[in-house]
Amino acid sequence: MDSIRYKELDVVRVLASWLRCVLHTLVPFMVYTSGMWPIHYHNGTNLLPDLSVLTIHSFIMEAFFIIAGIICVLELSRKGLRGYIKNRLRKIVLPFTIGILVLVPFIIFLFGLGSDLMSDSFHWQFRDWFYEAWINWSSRLVLLGHLWFLYYLLFYYLIVLGIIHFAPELIEKLKKIRITRWITVVPLLLLCFYYSPVWYIINPLTSKIEWPSFLYYLIWFIFGVYFSSHLQTFKWLAGKWIWTIATFMTISLLNASLQPYFLYPHPTYQVYIRYLVIVLSATQTISGLIMIYSLALKWRYMADTPWFKRQVQSAYWIYLAHAPIVMVMHLMMFSLGWPLVIKFIVILPLSVFLASQSYWKFGRWLLGK
Template sequence: MSHSTAAAPPSERLHALDALRGGALLLGIVLHAALSFVPASAQFWFVRDTHPSLLLGLVSFTIHVFRMTTFFLMAGFFARMSFHRRGTRDFVRDRLQRIGLPLVIGWPIIFTPVSLIVIWAAYLPNGGPIHGVRNWPPVLPNFPLTHLWFIYVLLELYVAMLLVRGAIVWLDASGNWRAVLDRLFAGIMRNPLAPLVLAIPIGIAFSLDQRWVNAMGVRTPDQSLITNAQAWIGFGTAFGVGWLLHRQADLLRLLERRRLPHLLLAVVLILISFVLSGVMLSAPGAPKLPFSFATLKLVCVVLYAPAIWISTFAVIGLALRFMSGFSPTWRYLADASYWLYLIHLPIVMALQVALSQLNWPGLIKFAIILGIAIPPMLASYHLLVRFTIIGAVLNGRRAPREAVPAAEVAGPVAP
């Protein structure tokens, strides 16, 4: 039974947000499983299935709009909670253990099979390395972080947060500046136009990127150790909003109350943006458009940047409304989501290659990929991770956690 945040205590809201954090990671598995079926996948994925699906293209596009912004907003929210609960030294130690160590150990373990699968796909008529992608063998600063880029960016944001917070505390000993910042942030969040205001920084970044198309969303730093400005702006803004939101957690009630307007507007903006993405991707080789590509891009920016924040607010509001209260199922999936996301990519990729040439409908093959991949991944979590040293590293504890309050939730505090 769900509870409204208007009547729920803070711990109830945290259950919802932690479930949303885990859901953002699990949606990443769905997203990657769908990419080989996206009609334009040859431009950004290593294999294109012989039976592309427009529906799966819409599914992947929709997930891509809000997933990582939602994740990094949750990251900032839970980072501040963890920081004030642990203190600086323990917070740094905890982040290095649960974020830094999985990156250092996990990257070679994940990248080796991923490379072999890409080589396998290269023997297919519709597979192989993505056009224009270099970095093999990896040469610094170019470095194929693959899907683990989010961990790398999280570490950067933690460092930036500690530096900025330290400077503010030093310069603002009285707390007056922080009080002004809180009032300014609350004023923005209470305004129905808040998503439009928050969309301005990333919208400017999109406009300045000559190669940007809305199908790529925020440009991710998955091929370099130097995080691009677009990722810093888009995900850094989300992280900062999450941090400030934790300072005034009652503002979450606004997102719950506005969930339906946000949801309806998000659906409209995403559908229009999806249609325009096809126009943008086909524009270079298409007959002359009745308007310039620059005009098309500007329209896409004006629609897509607000769609990011409106859809992010929509899913947060929906989570607060329908996922508050303790749920053993969501608690378990939230615990497992970090491990599942870390290991899923080579498994999903191998299944995509194996099925890519079969003369079956794309939706059927997509369902098979998820149906085959997820059960053994969940089993590996339960048998090899949940109560082992691996689980202690990733989740910070080695005992059953069903009865643990949401305020003690572990995981990649936040993807």
């Protein structure tokens, strides 16, 4: 791959990482509470955080899996099979193992603190918090939290290794498929949406494989393998970035307007509304991916700046570290009587800064340069 392709990929990685940080910071401000967050503010009517979270969520994880598929091909071509396995052990298996043993138990521990803070009965009771964390840990399958991304990647990389061993020609054949052939995959994506309990693909929180999401993200990972040889095909999108944003936002608003009818079904029209929402959700995802790539093409010049290169280096680590950091910050600021918008403005940049600094102090050594 040439330098232009690297620049575009780097910009996508950084944009996706930043948007994920925005999503993490917004979750506690949502009207509809999330079971994967230890604390929620009393926001009874403002749906802007909900709309923002679901809009970002509609395409951001798909972008990460496409990037993972591209990187998979890059590592194989650069380092060979042995180097590829060694690199994936360092970049995926090691942080996943440490995260499961250290990070996830810490996040579970935070739920006890959050419960006390929200009930206005907070007092230091470490024994009770540890006990509650242990109950949550031991009564379920292995909890993954935001590390489910790495969990699925482990399986996808095993699939790639199996293909390399038994049918290595398949990867080259995949790269040569005409882009128009991918339209045949759309019904499969719609089927994954259909079997998801809500209008978007739910991320798994435990080690139990949820087949709609597993198959859904596998499709995007495979598309990343294909896309690694066709990044230049869509260079024309650089001049269409305004149109891609307008298209994505229009579809997102239309989809959001139907959610009340999806959540509170009308007995007569529910079937039609459900099918319409499924089609709109898939369309929203695809248009979001086109939008972020068009922005990457437009802003690829930023990849040459020293500051942006540092963002590229730390982007993956920030994805891993930001969630627990922003959780702690929300817990610390929950009792302050500040307006929610002020809390968001303070927490977002500070949590990203701390996550970035943790990379340069620790993560770079763990993951390798």
